Each structure stands twice: as structure tokens, then as C-alpha cells.
Amino acid sequence: xxxxxxxxxxxxxxxxxxxxxxxxxxxxxxxxxxxxxxxxxxxxxxxxxxxxxxxxxxxxxxxxxxxxxxxxxxxxxxxxxxxxxxxxxxxxxxxxxxxxxxxxxxxxxxxxxxxxxxxxxxxxxxxxxxxxxxxxxxxxxxxxxxxxxxxxxxxxxxxxxxxxxxxxxxxxxxxxxxxxxxxxxxxxxxxxxxxxxxxxxxxxxxxxxxxxxxxxxxxxxxxxxxxxxxxxxxxxxxxxxxxxxxxxxxxxxxxxxxxxxxxxxxxxxxxxxxxxxxxxxxxxxxxxxxxxxxxxxxxxxxxxxxxxxxxxxxxxxxxxxxxxxxxxxxxxxxxxxxxxxxxxxxxxxxxxxxxxxxxxxxxxxxxxxxxxxxxxxxxxxxxxxxxxxxxxxxxxxxxxxxxxxxxxxxxxxxxxxxxxxxxxxxxxxxxxxxxxxxxxxxxxxxxxxxxxxxxxxxxxxxxxxxxxxxxxxxxxxxxxxxxxxxxxxxxxxxxxxxxxxxxxxxxxxxxxxxxxxxxx
Numbered sequence: 001x002x003x004x005x006x007x008x009x010x011x012x013x014x015x016x017x018x019x020x021x022x023x024x025x026x027x028x029x030x031x032x033x034x035x036x037x038x039x040x041x042x043x044x045x046x047x048x049x050x051x052x053x054x055x056x057x058x059x060x061x062x063x064x065x066x067x068x069x070x071x072x073x074x075x076x077x078x079x080x081x082x083x084x085x086x087x088x089x090x091x092x093x094x095x096x097x098x099x100x101x102x103x104x105x106x107x108x109x110x111x112x113x114x115x116x117x118x119x120x121x122x123x124x125x126x127x128x129x130x131x132x133x134x135x136x137x138x139x140x141x142x143x144x145x146x147x148x149x150x151x152x153x154x155x156x157x158x159x160x161x162x163x164x165x166x167x168x169x170x171x172x173x174x175x176x177x178x179x180x181x182x183x184x185x186x187x188x189x190x191x192x193x194x195x196x197x198x199x200x201x202x203x204x205x206x207x208x209x210x211x212x213x214x215x216x217x218x219x220x221x222x223x224x225x226x227x228x229x230x231x232x233x234x235x236x237x238x239x240x241x242x243x244x245x246x247x248x249x250x251x252x253x254x255x256x257x258x259x260x261x262x263x264x265x266x267x268x269x270x271x272x273x274x275x276x277x278x279x280x281x282x283x284x285x286x287x288x289x290x291x292x293x294x295x296x297x298x299x300x301x302x303x304x305x306x307x308x309x310x311x312x313x314x315x316x317x318x319x320x321x322x323x324x325x326x327x328x329x330x331x332x333x334x335x336x337x338x339x340x341x342x343x344x345x346x347x348x349x350x351x352x353x354x355x356x357x358x359x360x361x362x363x364x365x366x367x368x369x370x371x372x373x374x375x376x377x378x379x380x381x382x383x384x385x386x387x388x389x390x391x392x393x394x395x396x397x398x399x400x401x402x403x404x405x406x407x408x409x410x411x412x413x414x415x416x417x418x419x420x421x422x423x424x425x426x427x428x429x430x431x432x433x434x435x436x437x438x439x440x441x442x443x444x445x446x447x448x449x450x451x452x453x454x455x456x457x458x459x460x461x462x463x464x465x466x467x468x469x470x471x472x473x474x475x476x477x478x479x480x481x482x483x484x485x486x487x488x489x490x491x492x493x494x495x496x497x498x499x500x501x502x503x504x505x506x507x508x509x510x511x512x513x514x515x516x517x518x519x520x
Contacts (some may be wrong), residue, residue, distance in 0.1 A: 026348065031366060032355035033322070045312065047242050048252040050188040054215040073156045076178055077129060085112055085124030085132050086177040087228055088157025095140045095149035108157060110228075119143055129153060161226055165234040166192035179226045182215050192234040195254050202229030212254060216269060241307055245315035246278030247271035261307055262300055265315065274300075277356065279318040286312040324353045325407060327367065329415030330375040354407045361404045363413070364396040376418040383412040422478055424449040426486035427456035442474040442484050455488045462486040 077083040089108040112124040140149035160172040194212040214223030285296040377393040392402035420436040429450035467481030
């Protein structure tokens with residue numbers, strides 16, 4: 001007897017201690033640690049294509065391509081004060097001459113001349129459409145006072161431009177009056193020079209442009225409009241560098257003469273400065289010499305080190321001591337296996353290694369795949385000593401800023417379980433709270449309450465209201481938080497039912513008597 005009692009006590013203690021046993025936490029590391037590789041191993045990153053370097057569209061938009069239709073071109077041209085008169089432009093001129101209306105179609109010739117029959121030839125060179133419109137309408141008024149002339153652009157001229165040099169294809173490409181040099185960047189290879197692009201106009205005059213400044217700094221003088229007869233020449237890049245790691249602006253950049261490593265990292269045109277955790281004394285340079293890869297380790301103040309074309313520069317992180325906090329509650333920890341029955345109730349603990357300065361909004365986004373259907377994100381909170389801070393995680397998941405609190409050592413984040421139940425009250429055997437089960441109707445929850453009681457009405461009626469108090473159909477799927485109320489019997493209800501039945505029976509008897517009387 002004593003042995004059995006001892007075994008029973010021992011078994012009980014084992015169960016109790018098992019329940020309170022500390023399980024091993026699942027460890028999750030902030031993705032912010034995945035920045036620059038502090039070991040100095042430079043990955044085989046690709047140099048960006050030419051359009052990406054400039055931050056422009058990868059393809060020009062011209063008539064018939066990429067949905068730029070003729071009507072759209074006309075709207076763009078007429079609403080712009082920089083649209084130049086272009087060979088092939090078609091205008092519609094109307095004016096009054098006495099009692100008659102004159103309507104003329106005018107086309108711009110290859111030398112930008114516009115012929116107005118029986119009136120004049122107008123030179124359109126170096127004129128915008130706005131200027132030409134004013135000139136022609138004034139001219140018509142001088143010939144025919146009070147004629148109310150109107151010049152309208154009916155279609156835009158298009159022309160071909162020859163593009164040569166470091167390009168994908170030495171070919172002619174379509175352009176129109178609002179085509180800028182940057183619109184043709186998609187034709188150049190990733191090795192083309194963005195700092196020195198040459199345009200030779202119809203007269204043979206050469207002009208060189210810094211297209212990178214034209215697009216990055218929006219310098220209009222370095223991103224000119226293309227004219228008919230222009231030839232564009234892309235040279236090879238002189239010093240193209242791939243910069244990545246702990247800088248504000250990663251990318252492929254082309255340096256000009258005199259610009260060095262410090263310029264590349266700090267200048268607003270390029271890297272825009274080091275991040276707070278960057279290691280300025282540990283910069284790795286990958287370079288190919290005679291087909292062989294070499295790695296150089298330099299610091300930012302090394303003025304004797306010269307960058308060369310096609311170098312790859314890695315700014316590494318300073319060594320950071322990793323600190324962690326606990327996140328626990330309604331979570332499915334990464335790597336954990338969860339059965340179907342655990343989806344609504346699985347509780348886990350995550351040991352989260354946070355990056356210095358990381359906020360709770362970033363943590364919520366990182367752990368988004370670990371939340372369950374039953375995770376109450378609206379009430380997810382951070383416990384810091386005696387203080388509790390609502391993280392507004394539900395807003396963060398919708399892309400809206402939440403609490404955005406800086407994570408501190410010793411913080412504890414709790415993800416509560418959403419209350420998931422349906423209340424059944426009224427004339428049922430066991431009224432109360434029933435665990436919510438998705439995709440079920442009212443009949444299911446009434447049966448879970450052991451069915452209708454003797455107090456239920458003869459018609460077994462009930463009403464259903466959702467968590468917001470709105471009435472819903474009992475035949476529909478019952479949402480979480482709903483209240484099902486089964487109608488109880490009352491004397492008045494029974495009397496109404498009895499009265500209805502008696503009235504119905506009396507009516508039937510009277511009909512039978514009447515029929516019998518008629519047949520006799």
C-alpha cells in the first residue's frame with residue numbers, strides 16, 4: 001500500500017515538474033545582422049546595369065511602344081513649354097475669312113519649315129510649339145483681322161537617332177520631341193561611361209554631358225532633349241566601382257578624375273557616408289589582376305590607395321556583441337512542427353537577438369511568419385519593468401507605423417492569445433462559453449451545449465449576433481465572438497400558438513360543414 005502511494009506521489013511530482021520545465025528557446029537573429037560580411041569574404045555581386053546606375057526607366061517610351069499612344073503624346077506636347085517644333089508634326093489651322101471658315105492641315109518639313117498656303121512660310125527652327133502657335137496666330141490676324149485663328153497640334157513627329165559605342169546594338173532608335181538623353185540609357189551596356197556621353201548634332205557640333213549628374217542631381221543641362229539628326233556616342237567607363245556594405249547608399253558608381261575612396265564613401269553623389277556600425281578601419285577591396293582575384297584591406301584614411309576600374313568595395317561592420325530578449329505567447333516558433341490541433345493554442349518562446357537600435361516595429365515584421373490565427377496582435381505588448389507598452393502590432397502588419405519602441409536589454413514581449421469562443425445562452429441544457437471552431441453553424445454550438453432544453457419553444461427558435469452586436473443568420477457560418485440566444489417558452493407565446501391552432505382547426509371544421517351543406 002505504501003509502495004503504491006509512493007509511486008503515485010512520484011508520478012504526480014514528475015508531471016508537475018514536467019509542466020514547469022524550461023524548454024529550450026528557439027533562437028531567431030535579427031536580419032539587420034545580415035548587412036556587410038565582417039569576415040571580409042566578398043560575395044560575387046553583379047555590377048548594376050546602366051539604367052539602374054542612373055535610376056531611370058529601362059526602356060524609352062515612344063509611339064506604339066509601352067502603351068504611349070498618339071493622344072497621350074499630343075497631351076504631353078501641348079502641356080509642355082519645352083516641346084520643340086519637330087519634323088513630321090501635324091497642325092490644324094482654322095480661322096475666319098469673311099463669312100467662310102478656312103481649315104488647313106500644316107506639316108513641319110525636314111528643315112522645320114511650315115508652309116501656310118497663299119500667306120507665308122514660317123521657320124520653326126529653335127522654337128517651341130507654344131512660341132510657334134503664338135507666331136502663326138498673330139500672323140493670320142495681321143492678314144485677316146478678327147479672324148480668330150487657332151493652331152492645334154494634331155500629331156507629333158517621330159524620328160530616328162543613331163547610337164554608337166558601348167551599346168547593346170549599334171542601331172537607329174526611335175525618338176520624338178520630348179525624348180531626353182536619359183530615355184536612351186537602356187541601350188548602353190553596364191560598362192558604358194555615364195560621366196562622359198557625347199552628342200554630335202546635325203551640323204557636326206560635339207557636346208559632352210555628365211548624364212549621371214543629369215539624372216541624379218536633375219541637372220537639365222546634362223540631360224538634354226534629343227533632336228533629329230543627333231548621333232549619340234557612349235564611351236567605355238573609366239573608373240566603375242561596386243560599393244556595398246555598411247554605407248547609406250549601395251550601388252555601382254563611376255568616379256571622375258581626382259575622386260578617391262573617401263569620396264566614394266562619403267560624397268552625397270555616391271555612398272552618402274558610413275552607417276553608425278561601419279568599421280572604417282576594415283574596408284575590403286576586391287580586384288582582378290591578370291585574371292586572378294586579389295583582396296586588399298585598407299582604412300578610409302589611406303590616401304595612398306588608388307581605386308581602379310571594376311573594383312568591388314566592401315564596408316564591413318564593427319564587431320557587435322549580440323544581445324537578446326524573450327518573445328513568448330501565441331507563436332509558432334520558426335522550425336517548430338505544429339499539428340492542426342495546435343494551430344489555435346500553440347505557445348512558444350523565441351529568444352530574439354536584436355540589433356543595436358532596432359525597434360519593435362522591425363521585430364514585428366521579422367516575426368510575422370511566426371504569428372498564429374489566435375495571436376492577438378492588437379494587444380501584443382512589451383513589458384519593461386513595471387511598465388507595459390502596447391506595440392500596435394496589428395497596425396505594423398498593415399504597413400502603418402506602430403509603437404516603434406527601441407528594444408532594450410531585459411525587455412519581454414508578450415503575444416496574447418485572441419479570445420476565441422462563442423457564447424450560447426437561453427433555452428439550452430448547458431448554457432455558457434463554447435470554444436470557437438471555424439466554419440461551423442449555430443446548430444453545431446447548440447449541440448455542444450447539449451441541445452435544446454425543455455424551456456425551448458416548440459419551434460426551437462434562436463437569434464445570433466456577432467461580436468459587434470449585429471444580427472446575423474443562424475444558417476450562416478458563425479464568426480468568433482458571436483452570441484447565440486435560444487428563445488425560452490413564455491405563457492404569452494404558448495397562448496399565441498394555442499390560439500392560432502384552435503383558430504385554424506375551427507376554420508377547417510367550418511369549411512367542411514359548408515361543403516357538406518352545399519352537397520346536400
